Amino acid sequence: MKFTKTLTALALSGALAIGYWDFKDNTMEISRKSEISKLPIKSSFCQRADMNNNGLEDYVVAGPLVGEDKVAIYLLENKKTHYEPKLLHDEIPLKNASFELRDLNNDGLKDISIRGRTQIEKIRTHWKCFNLINKGAFYIQE
Numbered sequence: 386m387k388f389t390k391t392l393t394a395l396a397l398s399g400a401l402a403i404g405y406w407d408f409k410d411n412t413m414e415i416s417r418k419s420e421i422s423k424l425p426i427k428s429s430f431c432q433r434a435d436m437n438n439n440g441l442e443d444y445v446v447a448g449p450l451v452g453e454d455k456v457a458i459y460l461l462e463n464k465k466t467h468y469e470p471k472l473l474h475d476e477i478p479l480k481n482a483s484f485e486l487r488d489l490n491n492d493g494l495k496d497i498s499i500r501g502r503t504q505i506e507k508i509r510t511h512w513k514c515f516n517l518i519n520k521g522a523f524y525i526q527e
């Protein structure tokens with residue numbers, strides 16, 4: 386009898402834990418999608434990483450600006466209950482841009498390396514790379 390009760394309690398706490406996490410994940414997913422839809426970019430490309438080392442996974446979102454031939458890059462900072470968008474750069478003159486998140490200067494903070502085609506060269510494809518160095522509270526282009 387006691388054994389059955391323990392099993393039931395375990396099953397219940399398990400179900401509650403799963404329910405809690407599902408709820409939490411959905412809330413963050415809704416917040417992320419809603420914040421991305423508000424950004425003035427035509428399409429988006431995002432990657433997840435803890436950019437400020439606070440244990441919460443943030444998102445970095447990039448995409449071409451509406452009506453301009455430039456790429457904007459945003460940080461969606463994880464605030465536990467929602468994501469807070471922050472513009473990092475909106476003057477990146479690249480086409481077909483993609484980026485990767487890695488620590489370029491070995492200071493323990495992940496940086497953003499953006500790569501894409503330059504718009505000046507029309508005959509030959511010319512690839513260029515921009516680095517946004519993470520300084521904690523802000524990012525600088527190098």
Ligand SMILES: [Ca+2]
Pocket residue numbers: 434435436437438439440441442443463
């Ligand atoms: Ca974080």
Ligand SMILES: [Ca+2]
Pocket residue numbers: 487488489490491492493494495496519
């Ligand atoms: Ca770094």
